[in-house]
Amino acid sequence: xxxxxxxxxxxxxxxxxxxxxxxxxxxxxxxxxxxxxxxxxxxxxxxxxxxxxxxxxxxxxxxxxxxxxxxxxxxxxxxxxxxxxxxxxxxxxxxxxxxxxxxxxxxxxxxxxxxxxxxxxxxxxxxxxxxxxxxxxxx
Numbered sequence: 001x002x003x004x005x006x007x008x009x010x011x012x013x014x015x016x017x018x019x020x021x022x023x024x025x026x027x028x029x030x031x032x033x034x035x036x037x038x039x040x041x042x043x044x045x046x047x048x049x050x051x052x053x054x055x056x057x058x059x060x061x062x063x064x065x066x067x068x069x070x071x072x073x074x075x076x077x078x079x080x081x082x083x084x085x086x087x088x089x090x091x092x093x094x095x096x097x098x099x100x101x102x103x104x105x106x107x108x109x110x111x112x113x114x115x116x117x118x119x120x121x122x123x124x125x126x127x128x129x130x131x132x133x134x135x136x137x138x139x
Contacts, residue, residue: 001018001034001036001076001078001079001080001081001082002035002036002037002038002081002082003035003036003037003081003082003083003084003124004037004038004040004046004047004048004051004081004082004083004084005030005037005038005039005040005056005083005084005086005115005117005120006039006040006041006042006044006046006047006083006084006085006086007039007040007041007042007086007088007113008042008043008044008085008086008087008088008092008093008096008137009046009087009088009089009113012120014041014098015114015117016114017114020114020115020117020118023118023121024039024117024118024121026120027121027122027124027125028121030125031121031125031128033128034125034128034132035076035124035128037124039117043069044085044093044095044096047083047085047096047099047132048081048083050080050081051080051081051082051083051094052075052080052081052082052083052101053083053085053096053099053100053101054082054083054084054085054101054102054103054104055085055092055100055104056084056086056087056092056101056103056104056105056106056109056116056120057087057091057097057103057104057105058090058105058107059103059105060102060103060104060105061102061104061105062091062102062107063104064072065123065126065127065130067133068123068124068126068127069126069127069128069130070086071116071127072104072124072127072128072131073131078086084104084120085100086113086116086117086120088113088114103137106119106120107132
């Protein structure tokens with residue numbers, strides 16, 4: 001299983017903040033101790049065809065860290081790739097929302113894609129530490 005993170009918006013989806021890029025890179029390094037993960041910036045064509053799609057949207061379900069850890073466990077057992085899609089300033093296109101197996105809300109706040117990406121990576125890392133009973137999660 002591999003995680004894919006697709007930030008829509010082409011050049012506009014690129015990380016402009018060095019501090020947020022560094023935070024993403026730190027969490028990506030941590031996640032890679034547990035799972036394969038890659039990130040891409042661009043269009044919906046970057047979403048792998050047979051991957052399970054999780055749309056990050058304010059109109060999605062709110063998951064606790066423990067709920068995400070349970071989902072991660074199920075996804076690992078099924079072995080199918082998981083793609084998290086982060087929208088651009090216009091949100092996510094209808095075809096992505098329709099294709100999504102699940103819709104996940106990081107909360108009711110509107111977040112820039114850069115910050116949403118940091119939160120996503122932190123929560124994926126946390127989910128893996130929860131599953132393994134490691135110290136990071138204090139929940």
